[in-house]
Amino acid sequence: MADTPKISVYLITKNEGRHLDEVLSSVKGADEIVLVDSGSTDDTLTIAEQHDARIIHQDWLGYAKQKAFALEQCRNDWVINLDGDEVLPDGAFEQIQQRVAEDDINGIYLAHDDIFMGHSLPGHRHHRFRRVYRKSKSRWNTSLKVHEHIEVDEPLTHLPIDVKHYGYDSAHGYMDKLNKYSLLKAKQREEQGRTCNLARVLLIFPLMFIKFYIIRRMFLAGWRGFIKANIDAFHFFLTEAKLYEREYRRKRGDNVEKSER
Structure with a gap:
């Protein structure tokens, strides 16, 4: 695979030792x-050193700005972004290498395999994320405090790869x-410039429950699935409540910031 572009993997971490060895092994x-x-303050840095990671403090x-900073540290144009609780399945890295070698795309969508209560959530894997892309064709939207996303120039494609996600x-x-997240x-x-809408306070929970469930x-x-759909819907309600x-x-x-400490 001499013609395969070199790929950088980048992560932002703080106390991600629980799953990091599996993440970096993938x-x-x-x-x-x-x-x-x-x-x-846990064993995150020790694990990273064991995988020869380049560690930068x-x-x-903030989520988007931290990831934008990390992206800028990558030496290669092709990058993979993973969180400290996201694991590629066996063979996925090689599959990504083969696809980017075709040199006709700027990014690849991957799907999440969300782990909840120790097991996958069947039916939920269609939700896709930009996880592989060219650094030169991508930019983080740093105006967002939460639910950050990266903008990648077309063309994009997707691969049938389910990234195991332990975050839930x-x-x-x-x-x-x-x-x-709801406060952010x-x-x-x-x-x-958006203000509270009492109709959203009233309706957001049942509508989002229907969406997820x-x-x-x-x-x-x-x-x-019933429990997680309720938790997800409550997240949206909690945002409106806050x-x-x-x-x-x-x-x-009142001192708003003081009340939230």
Whole structure:
């Protein structure tokens, strides 16, 4: 595979030791692994060193800005971006190498295989993400505080690769993440000039439950799917609730930021 373009893999981390060895083992063969860490206190850095990763410390900039910084550290034009809890399946890296060698695309969509309560969520893998792309044809939208995404110039394609994602594994851990994300999203909406809509407060939960449970087919996962669909829908409701609370407190003259500490 002498003509295969060199590929960099980049990650942003903080205390990702639980799954990091499996993550980095899944990209064996990459030309380089760039790991931008914002202050891990577990064994994240030790594991990264064992995989010959290039470790760069960067104080937390926010999700999109941190990933944009990490992307800029990559030496190669073709890159793969993974989180510290995302694992490529066996043979996937070689499949990606073969596809990018054709030199007719700028990026590749991959699907998530979300692990919840220790097992996959059947029916949910159609949700695709840009995970492989040319650095020169891509840019992170750094205006977003949460649910960041990268913009990649066409043409794009997809490969039948399901990235194992452990980030939603436990209900407790998932709720902790969504509690933080909902506040960031409420602040982001304020910065975009959007205000609380009471109709959304009333309707967002049932509508999003239908979206996740029926349209995204979480019902195929039985009670696990029912529980996760409720958690996902509650995330959207919580965003609206926090947006309402911030507006309510501000009208009453409260210190909004202090109330959220």
